[in-house]
Amino acid sequence: MSQLQQLRAAMNDAGVDALWVSHPANVRALTGFTSPEDGKVLVTPDAATLYTDARYTVQAREESRVPQHIARPPETFQHASGDLKGKRVGFEADNLTVAGLEDLKTHWPEAELVPLRGVIQGLRQLKTPDEIGAIRAAQALADRVFNDVRPLIVAGARELDIALEIEMRLRKAGATNAFDVIVASGPRGAMPHGHASERVIQDGELVTVDMGARLNGYNSDMTRTVAVGQPSDEMRRVYNAVLEAEEAAVKAVKPGVRAADLDKMARDILTGHGLGEAFAHSLGHGVGLEVHEGPGLRGTSEDVLQAGMVITIEPGAYLPDVGGVRIEDLLLVTEDGYEVLSHAPKEPV
Numbered sequence: 001m002s003q004l005q006q007l008r009a010a011m012n013d014a015g016v017d018a019l020w021v022s023h024p025a026n027v028r029a030l031t032g033f034t035s036p037e038d039g040k041v042l043v044t045p046d047a048a049t050l051y052t053d054a055r056y057t058v059q060a061r062e063e064s065r066v067p068q069h070i071a072r073p074p075e076t077f078q079h080a081s082g083d084l085k086g087k088r089v090g091f092e093a094d095n096l097t098v099a100g101l102e103d104l105k106t107h108w109p110e111a112e113l114v115p116l117r118g119v120i121q122g123l124r125q126l127k128t129p130d131e132i133g134a135i136r137a138a139q140a141l142a143d144r145v146f147n148d149v150r151p152l153i154v155a156g157a158r159e160l161d162i163a164l165e166i167e168m169r170l171r172k173a174g175a176t177n178a179f180d181v182i183v184a185s186g187p188r189g190a191m192p193h194g195h196a197s198e199r200v201i202q203d204g205e206l207v208t209v210d211m212g213a214r215l216n217g218y219n220s221d222m223t224r225t226v227a228v229g230q231p232s233d234e235m236r237r238v239y240n241a242v243l244e245a246e247e248a249a250v251k252a253v254k255p256g257v258r259a260a261d262l263d264k265m266a267r268d269i270l271t272g273h274g275l276g277e278a279f280a281h282s283l284g285h286g287v288g289l290e291v292h293e294g295p296g297l298r299g300t301s302e303d304v305l306q307a308g309m310v311i312t313i314e315p316g317a318y319l320p321d322v323g324g325v326r327i328e329d330l331l332l333v334t335e336d337g338y339e340v341l342s343h344a345p346k347e348p349v
């Protein structure tokens with residue numbers, strides 16, 4: 001079944017006659033249009049229309065899998081309104097702004113507007129072979145760039161220079177950063193999202209590098225923590241505890257496993273090392289058109305792993321004023337377990 005057919009079945013289950021799609025990653029997933037921030041899609045039982053403006057006439061015609069209508073609001077809404085009188089029209093409550101909802105109410109007074117959450121995101125959790133190929137290519141590039149930049153992570157280098165090298169090499173290869181590169185050295189390692197600063201890396205420090213490539217719209221995500229010289233016994237202990245948790249959680253990945261149970265497994269290992277409180281985030285997340293998408297690998301998650309999901313496993317431990325460690329791999333959930341897509345080496349510390 002195509003994604004559009006699956007969506008129509010999900011719309012039926014949700015009791016709506018039409019869906020107004022405004023979340024850019026969902027617009028891209030449904031249409032293939034590569035400027036989805038400037039697009040919307042109206043899905044009805046027998047049609048799907050991409051709405052964008054005249055800046056994209058040629059691009060939309062070349063890229064979109066569904067028919068396009070070129071207009072700007074309010075003409076966009078007027079064009080769509082004909083199909084919607086007396087209908088229940090879903091909108092993406094996670095994405096639509098208050099002003100956006102006001103516009104829908106103003107222009108579609110005879111429609112009943114129904115807030116929906118995560119309908120398309122749910123479908124996007126299972127990747128097609130083409131999507132898996134795209135994520136695999138993004139991660140292969142990220143591995144290559146990380147390996148090329150690794151020798152530059154030495155005492156005397158600035159975090160910013162490492163991040164810049166990564167970004168430049170990704171861009172030269174036709175990709176971009178999936179997110180601002182995280183390079184957090186020494187005590188800055190205690191910040192899980194410590195974006196690269198002007199700090200100069202010192203001998204004896206751990207350096208956490210978290211990076212992703214965005215290639216053809218699809219993202220990768222990987223973290224390595226590397227040692228510059230000989231780190232303290234305390235930080236080596238933390239590193240090895242995080243590595244133990246990471247490897248255990250990776251080995252447990254297979255269809256049918258509850259995401260919350262995986263999170264607990266890694267958390268219990270770190271707790272056993274006295275680092276439970278230091279693990280300040282979830283174990284992982286899905287990756288695709290967005291860096292963070294479903295499934296959520298966290299304690300409160302209801303998600304169950306299925307073959308075709310692409311996920312991260314990324315335990316960490318963060319000690320304020322001391323430092324931190326995160327180790328993250330990108331995995332494809334397969335019929336009989338998993339395939340690790342990230343191949344940059346995890347160095348012994």
Ligand SMILES: CSCC[C@H](N)C(=O)N[C@@H](C)C(=O)N[C@@H](C)C(=O)O
Nearest residue numbers: 179192210221281282284285291292
């Ligand atoms: C701002 S994008 C950063 C991507 C990074 N690789 C990452 O995923 N970091 C995790 C610690 C994270 O942000 N996890 C989220 C899902 C969370 O725990 O809420």
